Amino acid sequence: MTTSPAxxxxxxxLRSITDNGDPGKVVALAREFGIEGxxxxxxxxxxxxxxxxxxxxxxxxxxDPVTGKIVHCEDIDRWAAATADVDPRRLAIKILxxxxxxxxxxxxxAKKWGxxxxxxxxxxxxxxxxxxxxxxxxKGLKCQPHEFTKRTPEMSHVKQPAAQVEQI
Numbered sequence: 001m002t003t004s005p006a007x008x009x010x011x012x013x014l015r016s017i018t019d020n021g022d023p024g025k026v027v028a029l030a031r032e033f034g035i036e037g038x039x040x041x042x043x044x045x046x047x048x049x050x051x052x053x054x055x056x057x058x059x060x061x062x063x064d065p066v067t068g069k070i071v072h073c074e075d076i077d078r079w080a081a082a083t084a085d086v087d088p089r090r091l092a093i094k095i096l097x098x099x100x101x102x103x104x105x106x107x108x109x110a111k112k113w114g115x116x117x118x119x120x121x122x123x124x125x126x127x128x129x130x131x132x133x134x135x136x137x138x139k140g141l142k143c144q145p146h147e148f149t150k151r152t153p154e155m156s157h158v159k160q161p162a163a164q165v166e167q168i
Contacts, residue, residue, distance in 0.1 A: 003046045004132040009068025010054060011046040014061055017070065018044065033060040052085040054131045055149060059084075065145045066135060084149035086134070088126035091148045094141050095124045113140030 003011075011021075018025035021044040030040035039053040049057070058065040062073040099106060110120040119133040129137070138145045 004048065004130060006054065006065075006068065006131045006135055007043065007048055008046050010043050010057060010063060013063045013068055013070055014040070014044040014057070017061055021045070029060055030057070035060060048130065050128065051131055051134045055086055055145060056084070066139075084146075086145075086148050087150040088123070088128070090150070091123050091134075091137065092126045094143065094148075095120065095137070098141065099124075109140065113137060115140075
């Protein structure tokens with residue numbers, strides 16, 4: 001199985017900001033934001049992670065989830081984004097709304113967006129899709145990936161870092 005381009009970009013960025021992927025530093029970065037260390041280690045090694053983990057890690061490491069480039073941390077609310085999960089219902093509603101108001105079929109949209117019909121059908125019924133398909137669907141919908149995230153109750157125990165508290 002080949003690694004997706006998005007995961008490769010995240011892995012490269014994580015390695016560049018953590019002394020070539022030093023496991024201790026990768027895990028420390030992840031834990032600061034309540035992200036499982038194993039997910040951060042997987043991403044740093046270019047191993048697939050789920051979409052929510054991808055989005056959280058990008059936010060924690062100040063990485064643009066679309067381009068994989070490091071961004072200024074001040075430009076994003078890292079804490080809120082890093083403690084949020086992708087909400088498949090929001091994505092499904094957006095896809096269904098577009099299908100209802102469009103003259104295009106699901107197959108036509110999938111082809112236009114560069115995803116399989118199966119991937120688009122999975123997203124439409126709130127089933128998980130991989131990171132690259134998620135990013136392509138977001139691009140096709142003309143939405144930013146963070147528009148499909150929500151703060152999860154199980155992440156409410158994660159304390160906002162002091163640097164973020166001072167910005168409020």
